[in-house]
Amino acid sequence: MELSDEQRALQSTVREFAEAEIAPHAAAWDRNGTFPAQTVRKLGDLGIMGLPFPEQYGGLGAGALSFAVAVEELTRVDSSVAITVAASVSLGGTPILAFGTEEQKQRWLVPLARGETIGAFASTEPGMGSDVQGAETTARQEQDGWVLNGTKAYITNAGTELSSFVTTTAITGQRDDGRSELSTFIVPVGAPGFVPQKPYHKMGWHASDTRELSYQDCRVGTDALLGERGGGARVFLSTLDGGRIGVAAMGVGLAQGCLDQSVAWANQRCAFGQPIARYQAVSFELASLQAQISAARSLVYRAAALRDAQQRHTQEAAEAKLIASELAVHAANVAMQVHGGFGYIEESPIPRFYRDAKILTIGEGTSEILKLVIARNMGLSV
Ligand SMILES: Cc1cc2nc3c(=O)[nH]c(=O)nc-3n(C[C@H](O)[C@H](O)[C@H](O)COP(=O)(O)OP(=O)(O)OC[C@H]3O[C@@H](n4cnc5c(N)ncnc54)[C@H](O)[C@@H]3O)c2cc1C
Numbered sequence: 001m002e003l004s005d006e007q008r009a010l011q012s013t014v015r016e017f018a019e020a021e022i023a024p025h026a027a028a029w030d031r032n033g034t035f036p037a038q039t040v041r042k043l044g045d046l047g048i049m050g051l052p053f054p055e056q057y058g059g060l061g062a063g064a065l066s067f068a069v070a071v072e073e074l075t076r077v078d079s080s081v082a083i084t085v086a087a088s089v090s091l092g093g094t095p096i097l098a099f100g101t102e103e104q105k106q107r108w109l110v111p112l113a114r115g116e117t118i119g120a121f122a123s124t125e126p127g128m129g130s131d132v133q134g135a136e137t138t139a140r141q142e143q144d145g146w147v148l149n150g151t152k153a154y155i156t157n158a159g160t161e162l163s164s165f166v167t168t169t170a171i172t173g174q175r176d177d178g179r180s181e182l183s184t185f186i187v188p189v190g191a192p193g194f195v196p197q198k199p200y201h202k203m204g205w206h207a208s209d210t211r212e213l214s215y216q217d218c219r220v221g222t223d224a225l226l227g228e229r230g231g232g233a234r235v236f237l238s239t240l241d242g243g244r245i246g247v248a249a250m251g252v253g254l255a256q257g258c259l260d261q262s263v264a265w266a267n268q269r270c271a272f273g274q275p276i277a278r279y280q281a282v283s284f285e286l287a288s289l290q291a292q293i294s295a296a297r298s299l300v301y302r303a304a305a306l307r308d309a310q311q312r313h314t315q316e317a318a319e320a321k322l323i324a325s326e327l328a329v330h331a332a333n334v335a336m337q338v339h340g341g342f343g344y345i346e347e348s349p350i351p352r353f354y355r356d357a358k359i360l361t362i363g364e365g366t367s368e369i370l371k372l373v374i375a376r377n378m379g380l381s382v
Pocket of ligand 1: 127
């Protein structure tokens with residue numbers, strides 16, 4: 001699938017921005033756990049923070065494929081910035097775009113698209129991630145709104161100086177079939193009883209904000225309900241379809257970053273009197289990686305194009321994420337091997353890529369859950 005001229009121009013713009021504004025700082029942000037708020041604002045100026053949103057909500061109306069291209073380019077240089085953008089747009093903003101009222105869209109999406117704020121999505125809890133039916137966070141209806149109680153775990157983007165809302169799933173009752181009735185709420189950061197905890201010490205994504213959230217009799221208005229009461233599972237599944245394309249684009253970008261670093265290194269590093277690229281054990285490994293990246297990128301583009309055409313893309317998004325995230329882990333491993341000892345030293349970007357890769361096979365659906373989605377779509381009775 002070929003990109004349009006506009007998408008190619010966007011790709012170049014984001015690549016130049018990433019090389020000039022992110023690459024020189026990525027190692028220090030990673031080392032110090034610095035959230036790059038200023039970079040997010042600049043990405044807002046470029047239109048990236050609202051790229052797929054319609055113009056009336058501050059976006060560029062560019063669609064999912066363009067967004068995937070931008071996310072890939074960011075991840076090629078730095079995953080922390082990329083996940084901040086991907087989570088804000090795909091997890092924070094997109095459910096509001098898909099299910100929100102006009103008032104909710106104007107209130108939450110416009111500043112988000114400008115890069116003045118970022119959004120978050122909170123589903124996971126200490127006791128469950130994959131199994132949404134295992135949620136324990138509740139929302140009780142009162143006369144003037146809702147009262148939330150519970151804990152969410154591993155939530156991206158919820159505690160930074162730019163964080164403005166956390167789209168939160170909660171149980172609002174029991175359905176006739178005995179299952180939990182799940183609903184979704186837009187919880188403003190700063191709402192009474194909303195208590196972000198300290199950030200986690202993570203293996204990677206050091207410059208991205210991830211923390212636990214407590215809802216302690218957290219009061220929100222009636223206008224906080226996103227979509228209809230009981231529609232939480234629909235919001236969750238539709239959000240994940242888009243989010244998985246973003247994570248898949250991150251997988252391709254991280255793999256491409258590893259490959260680009262490795263090609264440059266292989267051509268300049270000499271062993272036994274010649275560049276290591278002359279050894280087929282090295283260059284065939286990189287050639288193979290190139291082919292796998294092209295294949296994974298095609299899966300991402302296909303899923304994004306289907307989303308843009310408003311066609312079903314659950315299976316395609318799952319396939320793209322499964323393949324691209326596993327490829328990212330493989331690519332980081334190859335890059336470290338090709339770099340030899342230098343690949344293990346934090347002066348090179350390879351350890352950062354290596355640490356940042358693994359989460360892609362876990363967040364927004366583990367590889368096993370994606371296989372479950374694909375198997376069920378194939379008609380297998382798993
Ligand atoms: C850095 C980071 C950022 C995150 N950001 C967010 C966020 O912004 N919002 C959010 O809501 N969550 C977020 N998460 C949570 C993430 O989405 C979950 O960790 C993930 O969905 C897996 O859930 P879990 O950790 O509970 O694992 P579990 O569901 O407990 O799974 C544990 C293992 O069991 C396997 N397993 C579970 N069920 C099955 C099954 N039926 N068949 C086969 N294998 C199965 C899984 O594949 C996995 O290998 C984040 C996590 C991290 C680490």
